[in-house]
Amino acid sequence: MRVIVCGGDGFCGWPTALHLSARGHDVSIVDSLVRRQWDAELGTQSVLPIHPLSERLEKWRDLTGRVIRSHVGDLTDAAFLMDVLAQERPEGIVHFAEQRSAPYSMIDRQHAVFTQVNNVVGTLNLLYGIKDIVPACHLVKLGTMGEYGTPNIDIEEGYIEIRHKGRSDVLPFPKQPGSMYHLSKVHDSHNIHFCCRTWGLAATDLHQGVVYGVQTAETAMDAVLYNRFDTDEVFGTALNRFIAEAAIGHPLTVYGKGGQTRGFIQIVDTVRCIELALEHPASPGELRVFNQFTEQFSVGELAARVAGIAPRAGRVATVTHLPNPRVERDEHYYNAAHTALVDLGLRPHLLDDALLEDLLRLAIRFAERILPDKLLPTVRWR
Numbered sequence: 001m002r003v004i005v006c007g008g009d010g011f012c013g014w015p016t017a018l019h020l021s022a023r024g025h026d027v028s029i030v031d032s033l034v035r036r037q038w039d040a041e042l043g044t045q046s047v048l049p050i051h052p053l054s055e056r057l058e059k060w061r062d063l064t065g066r067v068i069r070s071h072v073g074d075l076t077d078a079a080f081l082m083d084v085l086a087q088e089r090p091e092g093i094v095h096f097a098e099q100r101s102a103p104y105s106m107i108d109r110q111h112a113v114f115t116q117v118n119n120v121v122g123t124l125n126l127l128y129g130i131k132d133i134v135p136a137c138h139l140v141k142l143g144t145m146g147e148y149g150t151p152n153i154d155i156e157e158g159y160i161e162i163r164h165k166g167r168s169d170v171l172p173f174p175k176q177p178g179s180m181y182h183l184s185k186v187h188d189s190h191n192i193h194f195c196c197r198t199w200g201l202a203a204t205d206l207h208q209g210v211v212y213g214v215q216t217a218e219t220a221m222d223a224v225l226y227n228r229f230d231t232d233e234v235f236g237t238a239l240n241r242f243i244a245e246a247a248i249g250h251p252l253t254v255y256g257k258g259g260q261t262r263g264f265i266q267i268v269d270t271v272r273c274i275e276l277a278l279e280h281p282a283s284p285g286e287l288r289v290f291n292q293f294t295e296q297f298s299v300g301e302l303a304a305r306v307a308g309i310a311p312r313a314g315r316v317a318t319v320t321h322l323p324n325p326r327v328e329r330d331e332h333y334y335n336a337a338h339t340a341l342v343d344l345g346l347r348p349h350l351l352d353d354a355l356l357e358d359l360l361r362l363a364i365r366f367a368e369r370i371l372p373d374k375l376l377p378t379v380r381w382r
């Protein structure tokens with residue numbers, strides 16, 4: 001299959017591009033490389049050193065003989081994007097290319113506006129590009145479990161049957177996003193749904209949970225192929241941050257009571273889910289929603305798991321409860337369906353202590369690159 005991976009230089013996109021290429025798909029990457037600029041803006045860095053995209057692609061070709069093409073440019077630049085679509089004529093587009101940090105979107109007005117413009121306009125351009133240039137192309141869009149928020153009822157995969165005053169319908173599941181970033185994903189979902197209904201486009205919206213882990217079989221092949229490993233308060237996510245904190249003896253930063261429960265997925269399962277979605281495309285006119293996570297945990301539980309295994313790698317980890325910088329429930333009901341990808345063939349890698357220990361040992365190896373003054377939260381929701 002000819003596939004474009006938008007955001008193919010990022011944490012999920014890079015291992016996905018390699019995974020698809022390794023399985024014989026004809027892959028090209030579109031990325032503006034803006035994520036690397038945000039590291040500079042925030043004065044932070046990936047714990048694993050990441051090589052320039054051109055070097056990564058050259059190394060991949062040298063090691064495997066497989067070519068991944070790259071187009072460096074911005075999805076909000078419609079002329080650039082239309083040109084790439086006309087050149088590549090993809091059968092599938094995987095769209096990771098958004099500003100994905102909730103704290104980044106909550107820094108101030110400018111960052112909120114940037115996040116929503118970047119994400120919503122990029123996705124709109126992609127939708128128009130597909131309609132005008134490659135209408136049969138299947139869009140695989142990365143959404144987020146955070147679109148649903150934490151309702152006091154079970155969360156379904158995208159849609160819910162509602163009975164109201166004697167009538168019933170299957171409607172999009174109610175959305176209660178918790179940041180300007182999460183809101184951008186809801187806006188995207190509505191735009192994609194409209195375009196599928198109106199123009200007959202085929203799309204899959206993958207409502208992904210928090211991703212943890214770092215390497216896949218392909219990124220671990222050579223240091224030049226290493227994936228990024230974010231641990232700072234803005235781009236680091238819960239479990240990977242706890243691992244980095246344990247590696248340098250920093251208390252594990254649980255926000256509030258720690259009862260916040262989310263869906264989690266390993267990076268090795270992320271890449272497989274994308275492959276499954278591409279290989280089983282949505283039908284024309286359909287917006288399919290899959291909840292892409294494998295297990296749910298509270299952040300307090302995860303911190304306790306990391307603290308529990310830390311001594312195996314010679315570390316003692318303590319857990320601290322910080323005042324929550326976010327506005328979110330930290331004790332709540334949470335039960336989300338996630339069977340669609342398993343039905344398509346996903347065999348989940350569940351969180352186990354051996355993986356946690358491997359991750360911790362990796363963080364310890366690169367501990368001098370973990371910046372202690374970037375760990376405590378400074379971005380506040382209020």
Ligand code: NAD
Nearest residue numbers: 007009010011012032033034035074075097098100208211
């Ligand atoms: P990332 O920031 O590491 O990668 C995103 C990539 O997109 C970067 O390389 C960036 O340069 C590029 N990009 C951003 N805006 C662009 C634009 N306008 N034009 C071209 N390129 C652009 O993020 P990630 O962690 O790989 O996340 C990828 C996607 O998956 C995001 O849409 C995110 O919302 C979703 N997601 C991520 C997680 C997670 O835990 N990482 C969880 C759920 C959903």
Ligand code: USQ
Nearest residue numbers: 100101102144145146209210237238253254255260262299
């Ligand atoms: N949290 C802590 N301590 C920390 C970091 C986070 O307690 O040091 C808590 C947060 O308050 C939150 C939960 O952990 O309750 C998850 O936070 P996170 O930073 O790990 O993840 P989040 O902001 O939700 O965003 C990440 C990705 C985003 C994706 C989302 C999936 O950055 O792109 O959309 O996970 S989901 O959580 O399902 O919305």
